[in-house]
Amino acid sequence: MKFSTLAKANAAGSLPLLLSLAKSFATPLYRASFLVAALDKGVLQQLSGGARDADAIAEALGITGHRELLCAWLDLGVRLGELAVTDGRYRLASRRAKALARPRNDAVAAALEEVVRFHFPVLLNAPAMLQSGARLTMSDQDGSIIARSSRIVQPFLEEAVEGVLARTGPVRLLEIGCGSGIYVRHAASLNPELTAVAIDYQDEVAAEAAANLAQWGLADRVEVKRADARKVADTERFDLVTMHNNIYYFAAHERTELLAHMRSLLKPGGRLLLTSACKGGNLSTEVLGLWFEFADFGGPLPDTTELALQMKDAGFTDIQMRRLIPGEQFCSFVGRNPSSATAAEERLS
């Protein structure tokens, strides 16, 4: 190459710009996409058991042809530094890939998948959606990935559940948007007399929760239903209603009515525990909020003051907001259903 050609490219400034973009954006994006695909298809998990050749990987994936294309994809994983290959046998190379393949890091793996599959698209498509009027729908997200990634905050939510649950005596719990069912399991482990109804809007999520709860030996204490929170009939009153990580599945203007409905499902003196990422937190939760703002069913992450006011307007008393994760806008809100209807009316007047 002539020196003058290099000088021309440099003078326009486009070559240095391209090199800097490749380093700061393209490579991390490629890495994240590769890792998500490899996790989703179980390739990292398979390789965590030892080196495998492409035939063994293809067999595990149920791929019958196109071995050369599978190798091309695996070789890019090598180029990205996530895999290594010796004598045609692939193995995990990066610390990241090894860590993500461990079952105990499943929530982090799911969070990475959530970023790539849901956060990137909303940032990428937001202006086009505004132009066309298109909106995201519930089917644009994968309920089981979300249920898994939500487990990142599990220890903090368990502490919030511990703060409101009586440890002895019969307790009836209603959990709204139960996801995998882990918080119902935690509540059941804290109080052996607790029984619960767990609902989720999405068929496959409710089915997964039912299977999990049965596997945890709780089928006789927890009834799982596919249901819409807005339509739960008030045929039964509960001691505790819990809503974890799902208030933003409801438009902001719907929330007071929803909360009032939740209150109508509580016994006098019963409590609502609501936990949520709120506005003003880390970048990932802000992008999550953007996703729900662009959804045809959801709304922004709640503002802490506004949500506490909505609870008050819904008739709750003794409302307490608490930050669950130091330095983060991840909060719990607890409100009580007044002991008599008159008390609620007084608060509302």
Ligand SMILES: C[S@@+](CC[C@H](N)C(=O)[O-])C[C@H]1O[C@@H](n2cnc3c(N)ncnc32)[C@H](O)[C@@H]1O
């Ligand atoms: C982010 S996930 C959280 C799952 C679980 N609570 C957790 O924290 O692991 C939110 C859940 O709320 C459910 N959901 C959304 N809208 C709902 C509605 N109207 N009624 C019942 N469940 C709903 C979704 O299907 C989803 O499983």
